[in-house]
Amino acid sequence: MKNILFYFAGLFVFFVAVSCGGDAEKSRKQDTASPSDLMADAPAYDVSKIDPSAPVIEIQLKALGNTMAEIHYDDTMLEVKAGSTVKLVLMNSSQDETMLHNFTLIEEGTADKVAMEGVKAGPDNNYIPAMREVLVATKMLKPNETTEIVFPAPTQGTYDFICTYPGHAGKMRGKFVVM
Numbered sequence: 001m002k003n004i005l006f007y008f009a010g011l012f013v014f015f016v017a018v019s020c021g022g023d024a025e026k027s028r029k030q031d032t033a034s035p036s037d038l039m040a041d042a043p044a045y046d047v048s049k050i051d052p053s054a055p056v057i058e059i060q061l062k063a064l065g066n067t068m069a070e071i072h073y074d075d076t077m078l079e080v081k082a083g084s085t086v087k088l089v090l091m092n093s094s095q096d097e098t099m100l101h102n103f104t105l106i107e108e109g110t111a112d113k114v115a116m117e118g119v120k121a122g123p124d125n126n127y128i129p130a131m132r133e134v135l136v137a138t139k140m141l142k143p144n145e146t147t148e149i150v151f152p153a154p155t156q157g158t159y160d161f162i163c164t165y166p167g168h169a170g171k172m173r174g175k176f177v178v179m
């Protein structure tokens with residue numbers, strides 16, 4: 001009789017142990033997101049993640065033109081190596097005081113959408129919309145102003161860059177290729 005009691009007691013302890021173990025396992029799984037979950041939640045690109053040991057590539061870019069018909073960037077095909085840090089120097093070489101320009105790096109094929117949202121974002125936001133498609137942007141420059149931004153090259157692929165000042169993106173756009 002004693003042996004049977006021990007047997008049941010043992011069985012009981014066994015089941016409790018198994019079920020508790022199962023719960024612990026489940027809660028651990030809930031606490032730890034799988035890599036695919038993390039990717040779904042993470043922003044597409046983290047501009048602050050600069051690797052101090054990465055090579056720095058400097059790009060000089062000029063915004064030119066004094067009329068809506070003339071405005072353009074002096075380079076419309078920028079190329080950088082993946083894994084590098086990009087130092088982009090933008091100069092607004094327009095002379096007309098109404099010609100404000102910036103550089104906005106965006107996901108490929110989103111130029112019109114970003115430009116439209118940029119108009120809505122307005123001057124208080126430098127006409128730069130807060131949206132996932134925008135990777136990084138300079139401030140809006142007045143004529144003869146220069147600025148620089150430093151950012152990590154995004155993952156390999158082709159991106160677009162535009163000026164988000166209202167009406168400029170049609171003429172002021174180019175490709176940014178990460179090789």
Ligand SMILES: [Cu+2]
Pocket residue numbers: 063071099100101102163164165168172
């Ligand atoms: Cu512009």
